[in-house]
Amino acid sequence: MSFLTILEQLTPGMWRSMLIFFLTLLFSLPLGLAVAFGRMSKCTPWRWLIKAYISIMRGTPLMLQLMVVYYGPFYIFGVSISSGYKFYAVIIAFVVNYAAYFAEIYRGGIESIAVGQYEAAEVLGYTKNQTFFRIILPQVIKRILPSITNEIITLIKDTSLSFVITYMEMFTTARQIAASQSSVLPFVGAAVFYYVFNLIVAVLMEKAEKRAAYFE
Amino acid sequence: MDADVILEMKDIKKSFGELDVLNGISLSVRRGEVLAVIGPSGGGKSTLLRCATLLETIDSGAIRYLGETAADTGVEGSAVYAPIEKLRKIRSYFGLVFQNFNLFPHYSVLKNVTDAPVVVQKCSKREAEEKGRALLKKMGLEDKETYYPSQLSGGQQQRVSIVRALAMEPQILFFDEPTSALDPELTGEVLKVIRQLADEHMTMVIVTHEMAFARAVADTVVFMDGGVIVEQGPPEQVLGAPREERTRQFLARYSEKEA
Numbered sequence A: 001m002s003f004l005t006i007l008e009q010l011t012p013g014m015w016r017s018m019l020i021f022f023l024t025l026l027f028s029l030p031l032g033l034a035v036a037f038g039r040m041s042k043c044t045p046w047r048w049l050i051k052a053y054i055s056i057m058r059g060t061p062l063m064l065q066l067m068v069v070y071y072g073p074f075y076i077f078g079v080s081i082s083s084g085y086k087f088y089a090v091i092i093a094f095v096v097n098y099a100a101y102f103a104e105i106y107r108g109g110i111e112s113i114a115v116g117q118y119e120a121a122e123v124l125g126y127t128k129n130q131t132f133f134r135i136i137l138p139q140v141i142k143r144i145l146p147s148i149t150n151e152i153i154t155l156i157k158d159t160s161l162s163f164v165i166t167y168m169e170m171f172t173t174a175r176q177i178a179a180s181q182s183s184v185l186p187f188v189g190a191a192v193f194y195y196v197f198n199l200i201v202a203v204l205m206e207k208a209e210k211r212a213a214y215f216e
Numbered sequence B: 001m002d003a004d005v006i007l008e009m010k011d012i013k014k015s016f017g018e019l020d021v022l023n024g025i026s027l028s029v030r031r032g033e034v035l036a037v038i039g040p041s042g043g044g045k046s047t048l049l050r051c052a053t054l055l056e057t058i059d060s061g062a063i064r065y066l067g068e069t070a071a072d073t074g075v076e077g078s079a080v081y082a083p084i085e086k087l088r089k090i091r092s093y094f095g096l097v098f099q100n101f102n103l104f105p106h107y108s109v110l111k112n113v114t115d116a117p118v119v120v121q122k123c124s125k126r127e128a129e130e131k132g133r134a135l136l137k138k139m140g141l142e143d144k145e146t147y148y149p150s151q152l153s154g155g156q157q158q159r160v161s162i163v164r165a166l167a168m169e170p171q172i173l174f175f176d177e178p179t180s181a182l183d184p185e186l187t188g189e190v191l192k193v194i195r196q197l198a199d200e201h202m203t204m205v206i207v208t209h210e211m212a213f214a215r216a217v218a219d220t221v222v223f224m225d226g227g228v229i230v231e232q233g234p235p236e237q238v239l240g241a242p243r244e245e246r247t248r249q250f251l252a253r254y255s256e257k258e259a
């Protein structure tokens, strides 16, 4: 089997990996902000609940979380799981996990903004929402961009963890082809994909950081 | 009540936990009046300004702007604030210039001074920009509108923050030590624009350690210490011939430091 044929067979896996990546970002970035607010809430029980959630998400392997989300409904509730659920399980697990990481990044960023910014906005008559979205958030985003980049790069590689529930993304596909062909070439192809994808994302994020550098 | 009274504060009390910071302060500011507040560190000057600008809540007493009550002592003896909508209206009566400017770093100079008029007052962008440019020009900042705050000197930043406050067309403007974060050589340019505003009869309350400046621009000087107003009156009296021993001591220590 030629390398080209292998690449061709890897292509659907590649699209799935990219789909996991984009959907995870699409949902976990806003969800993370909401979680960050919960984490900073004045309501103590609520704050502790969110704290526990973040702690569990960060303190247990994502691989295990994937298994819980996928097999959990069957083993805990006896619900039979359809094969179509696999995709949703992957997305749910990744979104819920990454939202926890993003939440802590947002929180750090929000807490680093000087109180004088809020006070200046308050005296000028901005509402709480206007203050947050116009004055605070743009400064937060600029500050957290490097940490977000780190997470995004980790996410690309983490998508391969979906192999534990044999969702046919890049890595799972490569593993299957490698086993059936007794060849390491599929893994080489996969490695090239992850590396190039990472490179592109890193370049884009660097551009974003440069763009955000217009103010200090 | 007197229609020309812009701000009235009555028997303001404020403590932080055990620490009584304001122990019954009453003062009023009339239209066009410039009030300078002086006094030793920790005397409660900033707290008074923060209470007046609703950044801090008072424990008891009353705050009124143009006869409209922002807060008043209720039946239980503690201060009750007006509903949020009324407070929003009252906030539009005053502006505040901070010691460390607090400009918005992600906005250009022009955006800093036009954003609130557009977003809060619903001015058209064009109108806000015209007004903003005119004010920037007046403060000698006409060539800086595309700059970001981090590209400006402290004195320029403070002048921008004064423009930002003026753009909202406040009835009264508060300053909390507007020059104490500045190098001495930049102090003059900021004091100059404040003096210019005084000449135009802008109503102002200025907390300052610049005695010469207070003497030159203030109609009334208030000397605060230990959370009370020890003495107040025209600058010639309070700074020139103080009646109270505490004022004398403070001024003596001050002139020593300046000499």
Ligand SMILES: Nc1ncnc2c1ncn2[C@@H]1O[C@H](COP(=O)(O)OP(=O)(O)OP(=O)(O)O)[C@@H](O)[C@H]1O
Residues within 6 Å of the ligand: B016, B019, B021, B039, B040, B041, B042, B043, B044, B045, B046, B047, B048
């Ligand atoms: N948020 C706060 N929490 C607790 N204590 C406070 C707070 N703000 C001010 N204080 C205390 O209140 C007292 C008065 O402070 P304030 O800042 O009003 O003094 P000031 O006259 O402005 O002094 P300075 O000339 O140094 O600016 C001080 O003892 C200060 O430590």
Ligand SMILES: [Mg+2]
Residues within 6 Å of the ligand: B045, B046, B047, B176, B177
């Ligand atoms: Mg002070």
